[in-house]
Structures are given as C-alpha cells and as structure tokens.
Amino acid sequence: MWKTIERIGLILLNALFIVICFAVLVPILYAFSVSLNASNSILGSDFSFIPKQFTLANYRAVIMDHPVLLWFGNTLILAVSSVVISLFAAIPAAYSLSRFHFKGRIKILNAMTLLYSFPAILSMFAIYKLLSPMGLINTKLGLVVVYIGTMAVFGALNLKGYFDSVPAEIEEAANIDGANAWQTVAQILLPLAKPAVIVTGVMVLIYVWNEYIYAITFMTGSSNYTLAAGLYSLQATEMSGSWPVFAAASIIVSVPVLVIFFLTQKHMTSGLTAGGVKG
Amino acid sequence: MKNGKRKYHNTLRSWLCLSPSLVIIGLIVVFPIVYTAYISLTNMNVYHWFNFEIIGLDNYAKALTVFDGGFLQALALTVLWTAVNMVFQLVIAFFMASLLNIQKLRFRRVYKTVLMFPWAMPGYVSILLWKNGMFNSQFGLLNQWLGKIGLDPVRWLANDAVAFAACLVVNLWLALPFMIMIMDGAMQSVDRAYYESALLDGAGWFRRSVSLTIPAIRPIIAPAVVITLFTTFKQFDVIYLLTQQVGAKTGANIHTVLTYAYENAFVTSNYGYSSAISMCIFILLIAFTLIYNAKGGKRRVEND
Numbered sequence: 001m002w003k004t005i006e007r008i009g010l011i012l013l014n015a016l017f018i019v020i021c022f023a024v025l026v027p028i029l030y031a032f033s034v035s036l037n038a039s040n041s042i043l044g045s046d047f048s049f050i051p052k053q054f055t056l057a058n059y060r061a062v063i064m065d066h067p068v069l070l071w072f073g074n075t076l077i078l079a080v081s082s083v084v085i086s087l088f089a090a091i092p093a094a095y096s097l098s099r100f101h102f103k104g105r106i107k108i109l110n111a112m113t114l115l116y117s118f119p120a121i122l123s124m125f126a127i128y129k130l131l132s133p134m135g136l137i138n139t140k141l142g143l144v145v146v147y148i149g150t151m152a153v154f155g156a157l158n159l160k161g162y163f164d165s166v167p168a169e170i171e172e173a174a175n176i177d178g179a180n181a182w183q184t185v186a187q188i189l190l191p192l193a194k195p196a197v198i199v200t201g202v203m204v205l206i207y208v209w210n211e212y213i214y215a216i217t218f219m220t221g222s223s224n225y226t227l228a229a230g231l232y233s234l235q236a237t238e239m240s241g242s243w244p245v246f247a248a249a250s251i252i253v254s255v256p257v258l259v260i261f262f263l264t265q266k267h268m269t270s271g272l273t274a275g276g277v278k279g
Numbered sequence: 280m281k282n283g284k285r286k287y288h289n290t291l292r293s294w295l296c297l298s299p300s301l302v303i304i305g306l307i308v309v310f311p312i313v314y315t316a317y318i319s320l321t322n323m324n325v326y327h328w329f330n331f332e333i334i335g336l337d338n339y340a341k342a343l344t345v346f347d348g349g350f351l352q353a354l355a356l357t358v359l360w361t362a363v364n365m366v367f368q369l370v371i372a373f374f375m376a377s378l379l380n381i382q383k384l385r386f387r388r389v390y391k392t393v394l395m396f397p398w399a400m401p402g403y404v405s406i407l408l409w410k411n412g413m414f415n416s417q418f419g420l421l422n423q424w425l426g427k428i429g430l431d432p433v434r435w436l437a438n439d440a441v442a443f444a445a446c447l448v449v450n451l452w453l454a455l456p457f458m459i460m461i462m463d464g465a466m467q468s469v470d471r472a473y474y475e476s477a478l479l480d481g482a483g484w485f486r487r488s489v490s491l492t493i494p495a496i497r498p499i500i501a502p503a504v505v506i507t508l509f510t511t512f513k514q515f516d517v518i519y520l521l522t523q524q525v526g527a528k529t530g531a532n533i534h535t536v537l538t539y540a541y542e543n544a545f546v547t548s549n550y551g552y553s554s555a556i557s558m559c560i561f562i563l564l565i566a567f568t569l570i571y572n573a574k575g576g577k578r579r580v581e582n583d
Contacts, residue, residue, distance in 0.1 A: 010383055017378070017386070021393040024452070027408045028396065030420050034412070093300030100293035108297070113572065115308055117564040119513045121537055122557035123311035125544040126318060130311060149307025156300050181292070210401040213515075217545060228403060235407060235527075243411055243418060250404050261399035262392075 035059065035248035058248035062234075065245075068252070070223060071230040078140055078226060079208040082147040086204045087197065089148070090155030095185055097156065098163035099171075109160075112153050120150040121213065128218065137218055143226075146214050151204045158203075162196030163189065195267040202264050209257055227253050312561065319554035331551070338555035348532075350556050353539035360447075360535060361511045367451055368458050368507065375455070376462035377488065391463070398456035406520040409449045410436070414521070434530075436522050442531030450517045454507065461503040465496035505571055509564070513537060536560050 022029075029049050038055035062068055096102075097109060127146060128137065136142030170192070171184045179187070190197060208226075215229035222233060231253050234246050319338055323331035342350040375394075379387055397405060413420050414435040422432040436442045469492065477487050515537040522531045523538050525546055534542065540560065543553035 006383075013378065013381060013384060014386065017384075017390045020375075021390055024394060025396060026420070027405065027413055027452075028400065030412050031408050089299040089303050092296035096293045096296035100289055100296075102290045102293040105293070108301075112304075114565050114568055115304065117509060117568045118308070118312065118561055119515070119537060119564075120308075121515055122540055122560060123308075123315045124541070125550055125553060126311040126314040127307075129318070129550075130314060145307060148303055152300060152303045152308065206401075210403055212403050213519075213541075228401075231404065231407070235411060243415070246411055247408070250408055254400055254404050257401050258396075258399050262395075265395070265399075 031247040031250055034244050035251055037244070058244045059252065061245050062249045062252060066230065066234065066249075067222060067225075068227070068230065068249070071225050071227045074140065074224065075209060075226040075228070078143055078147065079205050081144050082151070082208045083201050083204045085144070085148045086151050086155045087201055089152060090159050090200065091185075091190070091197070093156040094159030094163050095189065097160045099168060112157055116153045116157060120146075124214070124217070131218075138220055138224060140224075142218060143214060146218070147204075147208050147211065151207055155200050155204065158200050159193070159196055162193050166192045198264055199267050202260060206257060206260065315554045315557050318550055319558050321551050323550040323554075325548040334551070338552045339559070341552060342555050342559055350536070350539060350559065353534040353536050356533060357512060357535040360443075360514070361508065363447060364450055364454070364511045365504075365508060367447070368454055369504070371451070372455055372458035372462045373488075373493075375459045376466055377484075377492070379459070379463050380466045391460075394459060395456050397452050398460075402453060402516055403520060405453060406449060406517055409445075409452075410521050414445055436529035436531055439531050439533055442522050442529065443533050446517050446521055446533070449521065450511070450514060453517070454511070458503070458507060461500050462496060465499035466492060468499065469495045509567070512567075513564075515541070 033049050033051050035058050036054055036056070037051035038053035038057065097105060127149075131137050131142050131145070136145065166189060171188055174184050174188050210228060211226070212228035212232050215226045216232055219225060219229060222230065225233065231246075231249055234242065234249050320333050320335060321327075321331045322334045322337075346352055378384075379391065384390075411419075416422060416432055416434045416437075419435070421435065425432060433441070435445050473491055473495075474487065477491055482490075512535075514535060518533060518535050519538045519541065522529045522533060523542065536556070537560070540553050540556045543549045543556065
C-alpha cells in the first residue's frame with residue numbers, strides 16, 4: 001500500500017519534471033524547429049515542434065547571404081586577444097593580492113570591490129568620447145580596450161579568491177627547494193588553480209562572444225560586426241518574415257557557447273564561487 | 280636591516296605584479312568614471328559636442344526633482360523590478376531544488392542538465408528568441424496558441440504592464456537556473472541525519488523546510504543571493520532588447536535605471552544629464568556595497 005503510493009508519487013514527480021523541462025526549452029525548441037522547417041507559413045497556426053518538411057535552406061541562407069564567417073572571424077580575434085590580455089594582467093595581480101601582504105593591499109581590494117559593482121554601461125558614453133579623438137571608434141582595437149577594461153576587475157578578484165584557497169605552504173616548500181618566483185607560479189600555483197584560470201578565461205571569452213551593446217554602438221558597417229552585432233542586425237521586425245533565418249543564425253551563434261559551457265561546467269561552480277563573484 | 284630590505288623587495292615585486300592590471304583598471308575603468316563625473320557637470324549634448332560649458336549641479340537637480348518620465352520613476356520601477364524578481368526567484372528556486380533533492384528521483388542529472396540550458400545559452404540570443412519567437416504579435420508562438428483556442432492576438436510588448444510581466448518572465452527564465460543550482464548545492468550539503476530524525480518525529484515537508492532546510496542553507500546561499508540582487512538591479516539586456524531597442528521600440532515605456540541612462544546618452548543625446556544619472560546610480564551601488572560589506576564583516580566577527 002505504502003509502496004504503491006510512493007511509486008505513484010515518483011511517477012507524478014517525473015512527469016512534472018518532464019513538463020517543466022519541456023516548458024523551459026520551448027523558446028529554444030521552437031527556434032530550432034522553425035530553422036529546420038521548409039514549410040514555414042509565417043502566420044500558420046498548424047505549428048509543430050517537429051519539422052514537417054526538413055530543410056537546411058535557412059542555415060544556407062545565413063551563411064551565403066550574410067557575412068557570417070567574417071563576423072565569426074572578427075569575434076574570434078576580439079575574444080582571443082581579450083582572453084590573453086586579461087589573463088596576462090589578472091594572474092600576476094591576483095597572485096600579488098593573494099600572496100604578498102604589502103601596504104595598500106586592503107585599500108586596493110576594497111577599491112576593486114567597489115569598482116566591481118560599477119556597470120560598465122554607465123561610462124559607455126565617456127569611453128566613446130575618449131576613444132573617438134584617438135581614432136579607436138569603429139576599430140577592433142577600440143573594442144578590445146573596452147572588453148579588457150570591463151573584465152579586468154572580475155579577472156583579478158575571481159583568481160585572487162581561488163588563489164586564496166590554495167595553501168601557500170606548497171609554494172614555500174618549492175621556494176626552499178630553490179625554485180624562483182616564476183617557476184613557483186607557473187609550475188605549482190597555476191596547475192593547482194587550473195579550474196579558476198579556465199573559468200576566468202572562459203568567462204572573458206563568453207563575455208566577448210555575447211557582448212552586443214558596445215559592438216553595435218561603437219561599430220558601424222556590417223563588415224566590422226561581431227557575431228553578436230550581426231545577429232542583432234538580423235532580427236526580424238514585427239512585420240518582416242526573416243524569422244526562420246534569424247532562428248537558424250541564433251542556433252549557429254549559440255552552439256559554440258553551449259559546447260564550451262558544458263565542457264567547462266564541472267569547473268564552473270568551484271571556479272566561480274571561490275572568488276565570490278559572478279560574471 | 281636584512282629584513283627591511285627583503286620587505287622593500289617584496290613591496291616592489293607586489294606592485295610590479297599588480298601594475299598591468301592596475302594600469303588597465305586605471306585607464307579604462309576609473310578614468311572614464313572620473314570623466315563621466317566631469318561631463319555630468321556640463322551641458323554637453325548634440326548641440327554642445329565641443330563647446331560645452333560647466334553648469335554646476337543642474338543635471339543632478341533635474342535628475343532628483345523630476346519624477347514623471349524621469350530618473351526617479353526609472354529608479355522606482357527598478358526597485359519594484361528587483362523586488363518582484365527576487366521573490367519569484369527565491370520561491371521558485373527553493374521549490375525546484377527541494378523537488379530535485381527528493382531521494383528516490385532517479386533522473387535528477389538529466390533534469391538538471393536540461394534546466395541548465397537557459398543559463399548556458401548566450402543571454403542576448405535567448406532574449407531575442409523570446410522577443411521574435413514567443414512575443415511577436417504576428418507569428419509569435421504565444422499568439423499562435425491564443426489563436427488556437429480562439430482568442431485575439433495580444434501585443435505583448437506594447438503595453439507597460441504586460442511588457443513588464445513579459446520582461447519578468449524572460450528574466451526569471453534566464454536567472455532561475457543559477458539560483459536553482461546554488462540552492463540545490465546548498466541542500467545537498469545539509470546532513471541527511473537531521474532529516475531522518477525529523478521524519479521520525481513526524482515533521483512534514485513544510486515543517487522540515489521552515490525549521491531545517493531554510494536555516495541550514497541560508498548562510499550558504501547568502502552570497503549568491505546578494506550577487507543576484509545586484510545583477511537584477513543592474514539588469515539591462517532584458518528590458519532593452521525586449522522593448523527599448525534603438526529604432527525598434529515596441530511602445531512600452533518601461534525603463535530600469537540602466538536603460539534610462541543609455542537612452543539619454545545614445546538616443547536623446549543628453550550627455551550631461553545621462554552622466555549625472557550614471558553617477559547617481561554609481562553612488563547608490565557603492566552605498567549598497569558598503570552596507571553589505573559592513574554587515575558581512577560584522578557577521579564574520581560574530582561567527583569567530
């Protein structure tokens with residue numbers, strides 16, 4: 001009797017979860033299905049989640065009719081240079097803040113915590129006004145400058161938080177064995193802090209990949225667009241019917257991020273929570 | 280003497296290690312904020328792009344005295360937005376995490392992976408998919424469904440209240456996975472033995488939640504809740520992309536403080552006024568951060 005009630009309860013629970021999971025995925029499933037469907041009657045009410053007539057025409061249209069590969073290239077250049085520069089600046093800074101107890105350390109940490117709460121978008125106009133006379137508006141360099149600035153505080157604080165959780169004794173032992181500071185950091189600390197380094201790098205990468213507001217405000221002309229700015233420009237308006245193509249483009253843009261996210265997911269929680277900051 | 284020298288060397292090395300990061304932060308983060316503060320004291324706008332002049336605190340006066348359609352209205356809406364979001368997030372995430380933690384649930388991992396999807400998707404893509412796929416009044420899925428049951432299509436993003444609800448739904452969709460994961464992780468760290476003895480005492484789910492689960496997970500989830508509070512207050516993408524896109528406004532006049540500041544800088548080109556708003560928001564955020572840190576510090580001392 002008790003067993004049967006429990007079993008029915010579990011079946012209901014699983015049913016509930018299946019409904020919830022489906023409901024959560026509806027916007028994505030709908031876009032996915034529309035992007036693969038050949039017979040999109042835009043105003044048709046006979047919509048189904050499984051395409052009735054399968055086609056890749058919408059994906060073809062995205063790649064052939066729009067400079068998506070160029071946008072992809074632009075995004076890749078911006079993302080890689082931002083990640084490299086960010087880590088290059090953040091790792092020594094985090095090491096210094098975590099390991100050296102110098103005068104002014106607390107002040108810098110407090111200042112960084114305050115700056116971390118500052119939304120970059122608030123100084124967007126000032127940055128525009130400053131970059132404009134330098135000729136950096138509408139250039140990739142200008143965007144890289146913005147992106148590394150936006151992620152600088154996050155990178156340093158996040159890594160510092162994780163470095164704090166790595167015991168310094170191991171490095172001290174290596175020091176006694178005659179390893180110099182660079183060797184200690186490169187061969188001992190960084191391998192131990194790998195999850196945080198990966199997560200910090202991935203967060204910068206994903207930030208650049210997903211950033212659209214600077215990319216559309218600072219860049220003019222579609223040849224300079226990133227994927228995000230390009231996708232933004234592809235949006236269907238209330239009246240136009242390019243929604244299936246837009247849906248296909250959305251899927252193309254999302255897949256790399258999804259892959260990276262689920263590959264690094266097991267590091268995500270530990271690499272983010274130790275620093276106490278979320279990107 | 281030797282000690283003093285070593286200390287000096289260490290200090291030098293500390294600052295050397297910090298310098299690349301500090302240069303970046305100084306030039307790209309701090310200087311633009313200072314410059315924003317300067318612009319906020321001027322009448323810079325489209326007509327005064329170069330020949331602007333200092334007008335003192337006029338922009339601040341305008342920001343802090345005009346309510347209708349002004350900064351204060353946006354601020355009030357932002358506070359409402361944050362409060363409503365946090366209540367829904369905490370309640371829904373708590374129920375979801377509780378359900379995920381029912382002992383005999385076998386496919387927990389599968390469900391969790393699926394529930395992670397909104398978090399993993401690029402945020403702006405999701406928002407644009409919601410806008411174009413779900414809310415579009417012509418071919419959006421919601422209106423297709425309404426049509427099926429014989430109802431008239433709704434212009435989801437045209438009316439203030441409906442658009443606010445739409446933004447709320449999208450924001451919950453985006454933010455809940457993180458909160459569920461945090462609560463789920465916290466619940467797993469609670470010792471199962473407590474539950475077993477509570478069960479023996481005949482405590483029901485509600486009673487166990489109130490007197491066992493919530494007190495146990497509260498300190499663990501507190502940092503994540505505070506972070507979410509800040510990100511919700513600073514939310515820009517959802518409201519901007521759904522309703523306020525430059526050149527494609529949907530008719531709803533809802534603004535959070537951030538979309539309001541952006542609107543005044545890049546749409547109506549009141550640079551001075553927009554900068555004054557930016558500084559007000561920054562000061563508010565600094566105040567919140569300081570209050571939170573002071574409280575956190577006190578709690579840490581108490582725990583010691």
